[in-house]
Amino acid sequence: MKKIFLFSLSLLFIITVQAQKTKVNEAEKLMERISKRYKEFKSIKADFVYTIENKQEKNQVKQVGQILIKGNKFSLDIANQLIICDNKTIWTYSREVNEVQVNDYSPKEGAIRMDDIFTMYGKGFLYKTLETKKEGNKEIVYMELTPKDKKKKFFKLKVTVDKTNQTVLSTQVFEKNGSIHTYSVTNQVPNLKFEDKKFVFDPKKYPGVEIIDLR
Numbered sequence: 001m002k003k004i005f006l007f008s009l010s011l012l013f014i015i016t017v018q019a020q021k022t023k024v025n026e027a028e029k030l031m032e033r034i035s036k037r038y039k040e041f042k043s044i045k046a047d048f049v050y051t052i053e054n055k056q057e058k059n060q061v062k063q064v065g066q067i068l069i070k071g072n073k074f075s076l077d078i079a080n081q082l083i084i085c086d087n088k089t090i091w092t093y094s095r096e097v098n099e100v101q102v103n104d105y106s107p108k109e110g111a112i113r114m115d116d117i118f119t120m121y122g123k124g125f126l127y128k129t130l131e132t133k134k135e136g137n138k139e140i141v142y143m144e145l146t147p148k149d150k151k152k153k154f155f156k157l158k159v160t161v162d163k164t165n166q167t168v169l170s171t172q173v174f175e176k177n178g179s180i181h182t183y184s185v186t187n188q189v190p191n192l193k194f195e196d197k198k199f200v201f202d203p204k205k206y207p208g209v210e211i212i213d214l215r
Contacts, residue, residue, distance in 0.1 A: 043068070144159075
């Protein structure tokens with residue numbers, strides 16, 4: 001009886017481990033497909049709600065924004081700021097003081113690149129499916145992603161995707177300093193035609209703007 005019990009327990013363990021591996025593999029394959037789909041877009045426009053909270057300090061800030069992405073270029077409009085980048089130079093314009101700061105663009109190591117916000121999920125993570133729900137005709141999947149590179153500023157992501165349409169609906173970024181950044185996409189339109197000049201700051205559009213060149 002003891003041998004039969006141990007055999008049954010071992011078999012149950014093997015089945016459980018295999019089931020967990022299958023779920024992990026399915027989550028990884030889904031994120032790979034979604035990232036690949038976004039990479040095939042020539043451009044994307046997305047409206048979103050951005051929330052940053054720090055549970056230790058018990059504060060939360062919510063902002064509405066819009067991002068345009070074309071290749072490695074992006075334009076981010078949020079909270080009275082317009083941040084434009086052509087992958088070489090980044091302009092940060094403040095509407096409140098009519099001032100723009102100009103810097104060389106060099107993304108910080110371990111940070112999330114804005115031009116990669118929809119495509120980064122298919123590589124460099126350990127994947128786990130937390131929950132799957134049916135919402136109308138859509139299948140919504142909630143996942144947790146842990147970066148393999150421990151030098152990242154964040155230690156995990158929680159990503160919600162529409163499996164049916166293969167789109168990212170929201171991303172929560174959990175940083176090591178206790179901050180949680182949430183990007184909830186309210187609308188997204190791919191393959192719009194953006195001219196390259198859209199990603200270069202034009203001072204003529206902002207009469208009297210003060211230019212602070214920090215390059």
